Amino acid sequence: MSIYQVDSEDANFLFLEKTESPTHISLLYLYDQSQMGEGMVRFTQIRQHIANRLNSAPVFRQKIRGTPANIDYPYWEEDSHFDLDFHLRHLGLPKPGDWRQFCIQISRLHSRPLDLTRPLWELYVIEGLDNFEGCPPNSFALYFKVHHAAMDEFTAQELMQSLHLHSPDYRHHGRAQQKVAYLEAKAPTNTQMIALGMVNNTLRSARLAVQLVTNWSTLGRVAAGLAIRMTRRAIDGESVTGTPTTRFAAPLTQSRVFEGGFYPRSLLESYAAEVRGATVGHAVLAICGEAMRSYLASFGEASDEPLQAMLAVNVRNAGAHALIGNHIAVSQVPLHTDLDFPIQRLQAICATHPELSNVEADELTSFRLRSLYENLPAPLLAWLGRTANRENSVHRGVLSAGNCGVSEMIGSDKPLYMLGARLIGFTGIQPLFSGCGLMFTSSTYCDQIGLTFVSDKPKLPGPGVMRRCVDEAVAQVERYLRDSKNKTA
Numbered sequence: 001m002s003i004y005q006v007d008s009e010d011a012n013f014l015f016l017e018k019t020e021s022p023t024h025i026s027l028l029y030l031y032d033q034s035q036m037g038e039g040m041v042r043f044t045q046i047r048q049h050i051a052n053r054l055n056s057a058p059v060f061r062q063k064i065r066g067t068p069a070n071i072d073y074p075y076w077e078e079d080s081h082f083d084l085d086f087h088l089r090h091l092g093l094p095k096p097g098d099w100r101q102f103c104i105q106i107s108r109l110h111s112r113p114l115d116l117t118r119p120l121w122e123l124y125v126i127e128g129l130d131n132f133e134g135c136p137p138n139s140f141a142l143y144f145k146v147h148h149a150a151m152d153e154f155t156a157q158e159l160m161q162s163l164h165l166h167s168p169d170y171r172h173h174g175r176a177q178q179k180v181a182y183l184e185a186k187a188p189t190n191t192q193m194i195a196l197g198m199v200n201n202t203l204r205s206a207r208l209a210v211q212l213v214t215n216w217s218t219l220g221r222v223a224a225g226l227a228i229r230m231t232r233r234a235i236d237g238e239s240v241t242g243t244p245t246t247r248f249a250a251p252l253t254q255s256r257v258f259e260g261g262f263y264p265r266s267l268l269e270s271y272a273a274e275v276r277g278a279t280v281g282h283a284v285l286a287i288c289g290e291a292m293r294s295y296l297a298s299f300g301e302a303s304d305e306p307l308q309a310m311l312a313v314n315v316r317n318a319g320a321h322a323l324i325g326n327h328i329a330v331s332q333v334p335l336h337t338d339l340d341f342p343i344q345r346l347q348a349i350c351a352t353h354p355e356l357s358n359v360e361a362d363e364l365t366s367f368r369l370r371s372l373y374e375n376l377p378a379p380l381l382a383w384l385g386r387t388a389n390r391e392n393s394v395h396r397g398v399l400s401a402g403n404c405g406v407s408e409m410i411g412s413d414k415p416l417y418m419l420g421a422r423l424i425g426f427t428g429i430q431p432l433f434s435g436c437g438l439m440f441t442s443s444t445y446c447d448q449i450g451l452t453f454v455s456d457k458p459k460l461p462g463p464g465v466m467r468r469c470v471d472e473a474v475a476q477v478e479r480y481l482r483d484s485k486n487k488t489a
Contacts, residue, residue, distance in 0.1 A: 003187055004076055006064070006149060008374045008381060011073040013148040014064065014116075015385030016433070020252040022113035023148045024120070026429035027160050028106065028452075030129070031421040034136040035168070041140065041419045043090050043125055049163065049419060050088055050123065057159055059150040060087075063119050065187040070382040072197030075187035079119055087121060093128035102129060102141070103258050103463070109143055110429050110454060111256040120147035134262065135424065142418075153312070153428050153441075157409055164416035164423060201377040208375040243332075244305035246296060246403050248437040252456050256432070259463040260441075260452025262425050263474050268449055271477045274343060274484070278350040281408050283477075284442040284451065285309060285353070286346045288406055289335030290473040292438065295466050303403075307335045310402035310436060311353070332402055342477050404438040405430055411445035427452045 006014070013023040033040050054060045062076045093101050105126065114120050122145045129139040146156050188196060265280075268287075272278040289307055296302050311333045336348035376384075409428050416423040427450040430439035437459050443450040451470055460466060 005072075006074045006076065008073065008376060010149045011378070012381060012385060014066075014074060015070070015382045017113070017116070018434075019113060020254055021432060021434055023431045023433075024110075024114050024145050025148055025151075025153050025156060025431060026106075026110050026146075027142075027144045027153075027156055028427050028429065029142040029144075029160065029418075029423060030132075030135060030139060030425045031141065031418065032136050032139050032424045033421040034138065035422065036420050039420070040138065041421050045419055046125055046142075047084070047088055051084060053162070054084070056162065057151075059119065059121060059146065061119060064116060064149070067193040067197055067378070068190050070378055071194055072200055072378045073381075075193075077187040082119065087119065087123060089122065089124045091124055091126045093126065093130075095128075095130070097128040097130035097132075099132050100464075102126070102132070106143060106429070107256050107258045107454075107457070109145065110258060111254060114145065114147050116147075120150045121145060139424070140421070148431060153407055153409060153430065157411075157428070160426075161412070161416070164412075164418050166412075166414055166416060168417045168420050168422065197378065201379070204375045204377050208377075211375065243308040243403055244303040246303060246307075247299070247301060247459050248403060248455065249435050250437065250456075250459060252432055252434060252437055253458055255457035256454055257457045257460050257463045258429060258452065258454045259467045260427065260450065261467060261471065262448045262450045265444060265447050265449050267474070267478060267481070270481055271342065271346070274481070275346045275350050278346055280444065280449070281442075282346060282350045282353065284408060284440075284449070285311070285333060285335060285349050285406060286342060287451065287470065287473045287477065288404065288440045289337050289345065289349075290341045290476070291466065291469040292335075292404055293337040294469040294472065298465060298469070303337070305338075307337045307403045309333045309335050310405040312405065312407045312430075333406075335403075341473070342480050402436055404440060405433075405436055406440045406442070409441065409443045411443060413446060415446060425450055429454050432456060 017023050031041070058076065061078055061082050063079045065075045065077045067074060091105065093105060109124060114122065124143040124145075126141040126143060127138075129135055129141060130137045132139060142160075144156065144160055151159070187193070268280050268283045271286075272280050272283045275282070288309065292307060293302065309332070311331050331353075333349070333353050336345050336352075339345045339348055407428060407430055409426075411426060423445070425443075425448060426445055427443040428441040429452070430441060432439060432454065437456040438453060439455070440451065440453045443452075451474075453466060453470075455463070455466075
């Protein structure tokens, strides 16, 4: 394996990392082993299953090597002291092993930052899931945590899916071993990093200058308009992106809270079918918006302005299977919480998404903002990361691109198995960012859709209340569909 440098997009997640806002993502998988007869999946089997696949992606054995004073983007290097048992851990829920206890355990795990001196991942096997609705006794879970600098949620999902087969015959798994050569590799010395950093930053600055000159008229017009609005809104304590300020824009703490549930896929598909052109993704956005609106209203904090969401989109080319790095785009989606739920709101969301919401965004895209971003000198990118966190700590949500985040993950339509145990559900857990302290994840698998959320604990003191808000939004959709069917009968 050769040494390679972290690119600008991945480095940004390292520069944004703070104790209060660790930038890791997590995946959660639930398994039923009741149909395995007398047998059950042992931790030692899972350990060997993972060990057989350690070379399937470089992230498993590589750690980050930062450069002095962030003069350049960091490097990936092989961890010569790699210890699988540090990264693979075994936990058990206390009795009675119910969903609430499970959510508390996941909240604690997601709150803890990864050790940045080691490969940036952890995998937990959690047993004792004995009192879950929809889960037979003696079920278990896998909780996979990986840094956003290593992979995005879509890459992490692809990696985890590689652990599964469509067959319950666990003997097939033994033949799925990855046999990629392992070669130890080290990053440059500090002296070499400084020299390379000076050269790289000079080249990046030159390319950036050329791009700025080439697109000067467009950039100048857009920047001037944005600067005026940003200044006005910052003075007023408002978001520079125009999103209303809610409790979820307050500075983050070190504690997280996780909750959510699983719902019939057919229900959300029927809901989407009520509006021409709508998809399940549109339906999820409408439900998340209603749950958030209802939650804020229950605390007397209802917003007169429509809420906004940040939507993460996978921008990989079809068929691409890169197992490292980030290839996502984030768009701002109006949730139209000022309109009636469920139909008027779904219609409006469908009409506005995925179109960009303003002229400035279109113009920025026209001269390839990503290319400009890729050519930012490393010290400047590190400074921007620190500034974003500091500004949102002083001015609530001033740089927030949404009141919440929404990520949609698509799984298999057919049942999956790991070592003979049937996968019965999965979901993702996103990092929180300064200014955006609530993240929803929808996950589609077989005949169900998971809809879970993570937030900063002080901002969501009653996770059960938000869960009830999600349940009630889904129930509203169900009542509408039932009433609509009765009217046409």
